[in-house]
Amino acid sequence: MKELKIDFVDFWPTYIKTDNYFYNLLKHHYTLVIDKNPDILFYSSFGNDHLNYNCTRIFYTGENRRPDFLACDFAFTFDYNTHKKHFRLPLYSLFIDYYDMLPHLTRLKTKKEAKEIWKQKTKFCCMVVSNPKNQKRIDFYKKLSQIKLVDSGGKVLNNVGGPVPNKANFIKDYKFVISFENSSQDGYTTEKILEPLFQDCIPVYWGDKLVDRDFNSKRFVNYHQFETEDEVIKKILEIDQNDELAIEMLMQPTFNKNKITHDEEHDQVLKILCEIIEENRKPMAQTWLRYIYQLKLHLIRLRKKLLKLKLL
Incomplete structure (x- = not known):
């Protein structure tokens, strides 16, 4: 299998880099290597370490937060967002996999x-x-x-x-x-x-x-x-x-009968990831748009400081 260097930053403290939703999806299609100089970076909303990487960046959050498409090349969140670089993947889907819940949840x-x-x-x-x-x-x-x-x-x-x-x-x-x-x-x-x-x-x-x-x-x-x-x-x-x-x-089924199945969701997420990996497009972090994102972050931090000092 093709080798793929990946890394994970800005996730919650207990996040395991070699045992998580994305790693477990990709490991059957690529030889994965956790590397500080990755081809693909997965990042979340608990920090700004992702700013130190200029590779392809994929954002994930289970929190009530919105992605900034100036910072990421694709985003997986809970949101019903029709942006072409977004796919809805609510936090409960990750829990289903991590705790192997699906057999029990789907059995009537x-x-x-x-x-x-x-x-x-x-x-x-x-x-x-x-x-x-x-x-x-x-x-x-x-x-x-x-x-x-x-x-x-x-x-x-x-x-x-x-x-x-x-x-x-x-x-x-x-x-x-x-x-x-x-x-x-x-x-x-x-x-x-x-x-x-x-x-x-x-x-x-x-x-x-x-x-x-x-x-x-x-x-x-x-x-x-x-x-x-x-x-x-x-x-x-x-x-x-x-x-x-x-x-x-x-006795009722757990899920809405019109919802895509968990396996179908897996397939869609994997398809998106493989397309991102194989397309090899220029990452957002290497375009001029990164400066706008950095400026936005600077203004957000400045506003927080001013609010703390009660100057706003």
């Missing part, structure tokens, strides 16, 4: 299986949150807690004796999991809905208003389908008290 449960699963759900509802910035999530938790005990296993509003060491093990005994994103944006769907689905819980989801394009809304409580928050809570309590309704939900 029989009524007998669903009934047994629901019987084992001995606790009502929980959430595991470490980011305190989404006030809507906190307010919803407090409101539901006034009606029935909701356990909080994260750093925020913890009431179980401290942050839990393993989210998956913690949530598996609960009927419902509060699955609110950190912010709301069309297409921005992370692992927050996926984890409870994988543990056969019922997610109470808020965030991506278009989430039902990806996931079957009959399989979870979709906050965005209700007129008021009181109606959301009323629905949760109805399911809690109606075993047949809950069992029917657990």
Whole structure:
């Protein structure tokens, strides 16, 4: 196989360069070498080290951030963006691969299986949150807690004796999991809905208003389908008290039937990557447009400093 030098920068601290979505896709078609002078650089939104590279740069983020096409040659994000250099690849897709979730998520449960699963759900509802910035999530938790005990296993509003060491093990005994994103944006769907689905819980989801394009809304409580928050809570309590309704939900397919399959998504991403690699076009980092990008970054940093000094 053809040798391909790649590298990864500006990703989250636990990102493994030789065991990730992109590496695992490409390794079957190229002999991959992690090199500080790569042919292809994959970078994310947790730093600016990518500025030190003038090769072809591919941007990926699972955060609620937009790509800057002055900086990258292609971008994979959560966004419904029709730009020719963009492909929608939400964070949950990476989780499916990394934790080998697909067989369980795509297997339909029989009524007998669903009934047994629901019987084992001995606790009502929980959430595991470490980011305190989404006030809507906190307010919803407090409101539901006034009606029935909701356990909080994260750093925020913890009431179980401290942050839990393993989210998956913690949530598996609960009927419902509060699955609110950190912010709301069309297409921005992370692992927050996926984890409870994988543990056969019922997610109470808020965030991506278009989430039902990806996931079957009959399989979870979709906050965005209700007129008021009181109606959301009323629905949760109805399911809690109606075993047949809950069992029917657990029997539903995980994904929207019109969504492309995970394998099809793999094929499309791989096709894009191979085209980028084989076309051998002049990288954006070697064009005059890089100076505009660098100027933009400088102005952003300057504005932050001025705001900090309260001069703006």
